[in-house]
Amino acid sequence: MTKDTGWSRDDMAKRAARELKDGFYVNLGIGIPTLVANHIPDGVDVTLQSENGMLGMGPFPYPDEVDADLINAGKQTITELRRSSYFNSADSFAMIRGGHIDISILGAMEISQGGDIANWMIPGKMVKGMGGAMDLVAGVKRCVAVMDHTNRAGASKFLPKCTLPLTGRNCIDMVITDLGVFSRGERETRFRVTEWAPGVEMEEGKAKTEADWVWG
Amino acid sequence: MTKDTGWSRDDMAKRAARELKDGFYVNLGIGIPTLVANHIPDGVDVTLQSENGMLGMGPFPYPDEVDADLINAGKQTITELRRSSYFNSADSFAMIRGGHIDISILGAMEISQGGDIANWMIPGKMVKGMGGAMDLVAGVKRCVAVMDHTNRAGASKFLPKCTLPLTGRNCIDMVITDLGVFSRGERETRFRVTEWAPGVEMEEGKAKTEADWVWG
């Protein structure tokens, strides 16, 4: 599924990975954010948190290493590292809600120009629950949303106001889509487009975005 | 300092020890309550909590066992037992405040007939602080106060209303003094005298008690 212009899922993950700085403690959501772990830049050493109670998440196990008592927040079997530590769910979310995680990279259904995010429920469909998503967006120092710029019908997912029930209000600092990067320095300011994906022109960006944003 | 009638400090501790049931988790205050540990009845196995972060407090160490990193809430060096566990102060007081300790035996300056206790400050004197006393009386399931029945001037310390600043309100279930035992089943009911110390007569008890209580 290559596209003529814009970023692939992997490109978006790679771009998101550039937001990771050396020494960061990081929480990655499921979907595209999971791919971020494959693109951590050389010389950047980060520690991954898994909200079910682990700091220092390692790679997937070899078949003979599988341990049912060691899974990540996506319920996948994983491994530990030399630096790892385990803790209970209250301590894990105290870490998240207390502002100790440097960055969260997470998927989104909709983002508003005020930095609201909706990513947990679609009215009328079976609701599975928010899991730790509301805690992450409310607590983590910096939240980066990664999503397709438009839905299947071609409508913008970066909106003046979310239409879906919110996961959090005014909590997103950067939006990475297949078209480019939109970020803001403070949570009171407007998003600015800081980068277009290859082949994407301002015209296309404008046409496909309902949210207000500022060039450069 | 033997007395003709009534209980000595050690007698009071011994009487208080009879309130300990097999399997209880127990917090003992400083002063007379500390002596309770010497009188635990045969066949009764209790676990002592020290609010600075230990369950399963052992006896004082032999001189060659002393460890500066192992003290009780009175800052005395102690030892551990096979059943012991250590935890931090928040977890220790979560245990106390969450109602998990079966009984607290503590000293008092004044007790009111409504079960209020004052044992942490005397206005006009240097105040050292309440330490964990307010947490204990507010959180422990059953609180037993041990004190001399009267002050040096001979005035009752078991009063209609405390004159000193309170440590806690309506939280004492039993009062053991040198004259006898006063207890109540529910915190809405009045104290009843359930026992006189040897040689103490109802007359003396009445004369020396300002609080309302009910005979047996």
Place this chain on the structure above:
Amino acid sequence: MSSKVFKTAAEALEGLTFDGMVVMAGGFGLCGIPENLIAALRDSGAQNITAISNNAGVDGFGLGLLLETRQIKKMVSSYVGENKEFERQFLAGELDLEFNPQGTLAERIRAGGAGIPGFYTKTGVGTVIAEGKPTMDFDGEEYIMETGLKADVSLVKAWRGDTQGNLQFKKTARNFNPMMATAGKVTVVEVDELVEVGSFDPNYIHTPGIYVQRIIEAKCEKRIEQLTVRERSS
């Protein structure tokens, strides 16, 4: 001291179960769930249970067992996506469901065990979660109040336990178990390995025995939901 050790899950639950009871069950997904105690709770026949657990098991396993038999009236959870019978009952209006953000759920359980009836959090502000809850401003920011949670019985899964009820948990199987141990009026624990008192270094006990009223040793199946491996390159 009268012993905390019981032989079977059924014996360990004897006298504790009743219709309308509130039960907490540890675990995240199927990791660290008290498998044997859940099965024994089903066999007890208790009805109209309110179950507080991060997830609802899968069809035919974990809390899924109690959904199959319609013994659960209400779930308090953060995520319930893995269970078709759950979905069916919920959509048919046969099952109540209260969603909590996972961190809010964990903190509410800790609070319940710690004597804290309410606390403020930023999680959920501006969302449906905030509806009907008291709010307070701190330093110009809005927070919502969440309440402490307690249970009639907490079912806990630990790795190792001693006969006094001191517990150690293994890796991410720890999750909700330690807090739930503090929030049950009665806490019943199943362990992979029951050991003598004195086997643990007192510095490394995760749950002190004061929180444990009954304990059994039992074999767990430990089903894996998402087996994910990598291949050795050589």
Place this chain on the structure above:
Amino acid sequence: MSSKVFKTAAEALEGLTFDGMVVMAGGFGLCGIPENLIAALRDSGAQNITAISNNAGVDGFGLGLLLETRQIKKMVSSYVGENKEFERQFLAGELDLEFNPQGTLAERIRAGGAGIPGFYTKTGVGTVIAEGKPTMDFDGEEYIMETGLKADVSLVKAWRGDTQGNLQFKKTARNFNPMMATAGKVTVVEVDELVEVGSFDPNYIHTPGIYVQRIIEAKCEKRIEQLTVRERSS
């Protein structure tokens, strides 16, 4: 990764101290106090410090050092009985003092580190501690609201730490140290023993490295306040 390891207490505090700062210092009595970091804080010359610590040290040791030099403006503590210089300054009106019940203090620090700006407790209801604090009824009982506490710098004493800042505490020297590690904007730790990453079993780490920004290995005197022993009967 840039290293968290510093050589001396003075280097570990460089750039972190300033007049009017809020400092948390771990320890209960003289047990588990960050002796070397306290001495280095004195040497930094920072004035008008608000010190949050369960106790205030003794004359000439622990926080007593900072009282001697009049660097502390205010103490937030639960018990301060062991210090003549403290008493003198307090009675002379030179020192502010805020008493907290010990459990309230511990919980306020945990709350500060956990993103909880306020919580309700029964401790102190009906006493001077409740004065001026919001109250709320839960199930017909009155509770008072206490707020979370944070610090500009937390000074922590641990037993062993690795180069990533993972910590283990020893026996009752743990006390307030783990919560304070979570509540400091910057947390500086001194350990008896600095070890390589991977030396600890990840199941038994008391404080994960995320809470530790700087760490030193340093010798402690570990003064004993109440040496109490029993004689061998033989």
